[in-house]
Amino acid sequence: MPRLGPAAPTFIDADKAVALRISQENAKGGVFGRKISVNVYDDQANGQTQTTMATKAVEGDKIFGLIMTSATDSAYPYFKANNVPVTGFNSLPMATDRNAFSATGTPSTQYVTTAIQEKLKTLGVTSVALISHNSPSAANSARLQVVSAAASGVKNPLLILDETQGTHDATSTALRIKNSGADGAFLTMYTDGVVSIAQALKQQGVNLKGINGAGIADPVIIAKSGGALEGVNATLSTVPIGVPGHPAVRTFANGMKAAGANPYGSITGVGFVAADLMIAGLKLAGICPTREKFISALRNVDNYKGGGMLPVPISFKPGLLPNGSPVKCSWFVTVLNGQPVPDKAPTCGSIVEIATGKVVG
Structure with missing residues (x-):
């Protein structure tokens, strides 16, 4: 995980x-x-560093899984x-x-799900600017x-794929959004980058009907934004803290707070579930586990619920893809x-095939 560098606040x-789940x-x-x-291991969200850390972990420390x-x-x-065996954040x-x-x-x-665009449509968005920082x-x-926007009947007048990572002066980006005529935005980048763009939009008087941005569902981040995040929504892969009827989420939040950690971090829920998934694989691998036993057994699971932390169960069996199918529901x-x-x-959309634009699920 990145402890240093522009990705660190997100993770x-x-x-x-x-550590809590373990x-x-x-x-x-x-x-x-x-x-x-x-x-x-701190990879600093850097490819070369990650490769070095991977070699150390596997060959030096003899880890079983990651x-x-x-x-x-x-x-x-x-x-x-x-x-x-690797469990964890979507890659x-x-x-x-x-x-x-x-x-x-x-x-x-x-394939892509239309859940985010469906959410933005409920806010009145008809035209969305799509912005990512410069990572694959x-x-x-x-x-x-x-593709999701097109399938949802939402226009896309602006696509930026090389926004600066982390905190930056996003004035020019805010003006590009304004001049594009977009009335909504999708910001896929590290948390500090989302805040930078939201602040620039506010400073330039650009009032959008809906913004979806990563990592902003954290009271600490919200408080530091100077009001710029008001009305912005985030997509969570796990059930959010505060939703009634989910005792596993409450246990997670209380455990994180007891450990002096922030349960609202954008990836903390995913980290908890990733650890739960590693534990599930170890149990399925049996009393004398091998990596192959772990992988083969977990590949046969088709109703994984993340210990009650996931909005919908997921399958690791072949589906639309060799390792399963994309999840079409997200919690906002x-x-x-x-x-x-x-x-x-949760909001559920359709699964759309990129090559054809057809709904397949």
Whole structure:
């Protein structure tokens, strides 16, 4: 995970969420009587650093598997070559690499869900600016939303794929959004970058009907934004804190607070579920686990619920993609009166095939 660099604020305390889930399991005696130990490696969201850390982890520290909470995917070919089980944050290799398991549903460059555009439409958005920072995964997300917008009947007058990462002066971007005629925006970038654009829009007097931005459902981030995030919504892959009827989420939040960690971090829920998924694989692998047993057993699971943390169950069996199908439901949190307010239920869209624009699920 990135502890330093522009990605660090987005992934803050993800390691503590992993530690929380592991400590819960160890308190019950571990898996088949064995306690689980965890090492943390800082890849700084840098490809070369991640590859170096991967080699250290696998060859130096002899890890069994890896819980990945990073937007960088440079080390995945190495993990695949060594058949290392990987669970965690959505990265494109998780759509095809048999050893890699997304904790929140299969990512894809071939299919996209319309959930985000459907949410923006409920806010009155008819024309959306799509903006990503300059990384492959973020740019892919923005490109997918081009198709999603078209399938949802939303215009796309502006596409930016090279926005500066992290905190920056986004005045020129705000003016480009204004001049494009867009009445909504989708911002796929690190949290500080989303805040920068929201602040620039406010400073330039650009009032959009709806903005979706990553990582802004955190009271600490909201308080620091100077009111710029009011009305902005974020997409969560896990059930948000504060939704009634989800005791697992309440236990997670209380456990994070007790550990002095921030449960509202944009990736903390994903980190917790990724650790839960690693534990699930270890249990399925049996009392004498091997990497191959882990991978084969987990690939046969078709109703994984993330310990009650996921909006909908996910499958790791072949579906639209070798490793399953994209999830078409997301939970949204909106900043209202300076606080993150979750929707009462997830928003579900359709799954659209990129090549044809046809709805396939």
